[in-house]
Amino acid sequence: MNYKVDKIDNQTVEILIEGEWSKYEKQAIDEVKLSAELPGFRKGHIPEDILKSKFARTISNKVLDKFILDKYPEIINKEDLNVLAQPTVTDIKEQEGKISVKLSVPVFPEVEIKKYKGLGFTKEDYEISDEDISNALLYIANKHSKVKSADDREAQMGDLVSIDFKGFIGEKEFPGGSSEDYQLRLGSNSFIDTFEEQIVGHKKGDEFEVNVSFPEDYAEASLKGAKATFKVKLKHIQDIMAPEIDDDLAKSEGFTNLDELKTYISKKLTEGRERDVNERLFNQIIEKIASNSKVEAPDILIEREMKNKLEQFSKKYKREPNEEEAKLIRSNVIAELKEMLVMREILKKENIEATLDEVKAHIAENFNMKYEDVVSSENSSRFIAEIESNLKIDKLKKFIISNNT
Structure with a gap:
């Protein structure tokens, strides 16, 4: 040839x-x-x-x-x-x-990494407090809550209310600021500013205005720092009655007693906090490695990712991004692609792979299936390739953190 x-x-x-x-x-x-x-x-x-x-x-x-x-x-x-x-x-x-x-x-561009070990990062400390465990227990108790109508009294913090609302900036209604029959737990801080507090004291059938300010760091650029008025109708008030946090609650969750449930919660919170800390640390290290490397984001990938990001933006905010927002999206896309290429290069340099035994163990643990059954199913090659990729990334994260802290 x-x-x-x-x-x-x-x-x-x-x-x-x-x-x-x-x-x-x-x-x-x-x-x-x-x-x-x-x-x-x-x-x-x-x-x-x-x-x-x-x-x-x-x-x-x-x-x-x-x-x-x-x-x-x-x-x-x-x-x-x-x-x-x-x-x-x-x-x-x-x-x-x-x-x-x-x-x-x-083709993928060549990547020159100056240094990816011994960067001297410090892992942040964390602890699981009694308050963390109490909040988790409260969340579990709320899952078992019962509600009863409280339409005969004023709304209070902790109530579940049903409201209709429309949001206005000045005289103009803004996109995404309206809803009907919205279920809101007062005190959940689901809404901005003092929206929930201003519902307290109103009765079923009341129609009133709520005045709030959007935070300066709000995701939607057109609403950052804006003063808004919501026209609200309070349709229903319900009193939420949560069970006592005791051994009976623990038994309803499949545990022997409350102490056993607390131990389980502490373990899960610790695992979650560890994941969050490691993820933040890994992102910081990779960002540093990429910034010190000679790496070029391929045009074809930039345009592909930009198309996806712009579609996501339009779907979320019901509009096209302005020039400043589009520039920021593009900048983030390029940074993410450079970090991806750096990760890919380190995987290759360190020969980080996922073994067949690791793939089998992952499938058994996460999908309760045998590897042989997965292989014989339709689209198995793509499914297994995705598992292998995720396992390699997990290994890479551990490698990067252990070699830079």
Whole structure:
């Protein structure tokens, strides 16, 4: 097989492939002949010379597809190219039974990491307090709560109220600021500012205004620091009656007594806090490594991620981002891609892999299935590849943290 690979830039290689046309032409003609339809001829019985004349473009496209499919994967494997996306055909030449195809291939850029060990980060301390455990117990108790109507009295903190509301900035109603029959637990701090406090003291059927200010760091840029008025109708008030936090509550959750439940809560809170601390630490370290590395985010990935992020923004805020917001989104996308490429490079340098035993154990623990049953199911290769990727990232996180603290 004759081919040549040239590096165009840090994101692109060009592959020139040469080969025999006739080998693939015969296959293409046979395939087209089976499906081609032409007045005066039965399907599958069109003479070859007429077929080549009337369906020349179709045959030519099939020849090209077969030629590339036959040669391209072998070249990629032989040259160990880290391909990002499908190649683009930039030139085709056919002459005297031979074909020459030039492909532009997007590849992962080379990454130069100066240092990724011994950066001297400090892991933050944490502890699980009695208040943390009490809050968790209160949450569990609330799950077993019963409600009764309190429409005959004023709303109080702790009540579950049903409200209709519409939000206005000045005289203009703003998107996403309205709802009907919304269930709100007063005191849950689900709403901004003193929204919930201003409902306290009102009775069923009251219609009133709530005046609040959005925080300066609010996610929606157009509402940051804005003063808003909500027109509210209080439709129902319910009193929430939570059970006592005692052994009976613990037994309803499957534990022997309250002390056993507290021990379990402490264990789970510790595990969760450890994950949060490690995740923040890992992100800080990777950000530092990426900032000190020579790494270029590929254009094709930037545009792909930008499309996804802009769609998510529009879906969430019901509008397109302004120029400043779009710039911030793009900046974050580029930073995330650079960090991804740095992580990918460290995985390769340290030869971090997920073993088959680890994959099997993960499937058994998290999905209560046997590996053999998963392999025999549809789309198993993608599912297993995702598990392997997640296990490798988990290993990478542990490696990065242990080598930089």
